[in-house]
Amino acid sequence: MEEKILSVRRAARDAIQSAASTLKELDNVRVQFLGKKGEFTQLMKNINQIAAEERPKIGKLFHEARTEIESLIADKTAELKERELADKLAPESIDITLPGRHVNAGHLHPLTLTLNRVKEIFLQMGYSVEDGPEVETDYYNFEALNLPKDHPARDMQDSFYITDDILMRTQTSPVQARTMERHEPNSPIRMIAPGRVYRRDDYDASHSPMFTQVEGLVIDERITFGDLKGTLEYFLKQMFGEKARMRLRPSFFPFTEPSAEVDVSCVMCGGHGTDCKVCHGSGWLEILGAGMVHPDVLSMSGYDPKVVSGFAFGLGIERIAMLKYGVDDMRLFYDNDVRFLNQF
Ligand code: DAH
16 A cells, blocks of 8 residues: 555656646646546545554555655646746736937928027017919019019019019019009008019029028108118027127119118128128128119009009028028028037
8 A cells, every 4th residue: 555655646646747737738637647546546546445553654645655656746836837927927027227229300491490480570560471372474473573574673683584574583582573463452562472583593502593582571651761671680689699780881782772771780790890800801791682662563453652652672682691590601501410400
């Protein structure tokens, strides 16, 4: 009997050690040895054949064997459960020490930032923002602005013509006439018109065949040159800071009379000029063109120059952006090199 118990014990140990590599197999082993019809249970059925004085010893032996097998099965169950869980998790494992993936968020282009600032300043002053086509008729681009065919000033702007009468607009000034035509004659206007313009220019550090302008137009009764001056001075101080100063020089544009070239004190040297590469020693930077709207321009678009007057101005966004951000080559704005664009 002793032998039998020991051999069942050994067989059970071996079965647990080697045979059982899954929980299911292990459960089969448990049934085989500890189940209702299992080998230990069968052994116990024979206990009454043993002499009474032997029974405590055999009982003890039996109890030890059974206890050991139960505890081996419990240990093995825990081990297998752990392994199964580990196997399940392995393919899903995440290395939390890896650096995260960096998401490059985009941002607005420096020309858009500059244009937005210009818009903001004029919107605060109650201006509306108007729009006009980039493919424009000769009439709006030139004639309505007091530039009849054969007018020598047309040469100031070498144009991309599509047909004899249609061209890529060379300036945003045509939006002046278009806006006046949309209004009741002599009704007040206070607008800016931003947009792209096109000229047969070289492509170099300070020229591009396509660039961005903002046109301005104010019309009402008793608008004076003083209004023009005050408005532009306010704009320049908002744009370049309170220290910025403004200077007007007499100039010529067919659509304004009188006309002025507007300078701002150099943003680099503050206006003293000495050794300054940006203003070349003059202390001033030309920044926009302006003037009082020519009476013929008003009347061609249905406004009466005896009743109303107005001022207009035109500025280049690239030039302002270059001065504001200290960019010395205009082409950088169009190259789309992220090493440049990332800096804004
Ligand atoms: N259109 C002019 C240009 O492109 C700029 C300009 C000058 C616009 C004077 C105006 C103005 O409205 O009054 O050179």
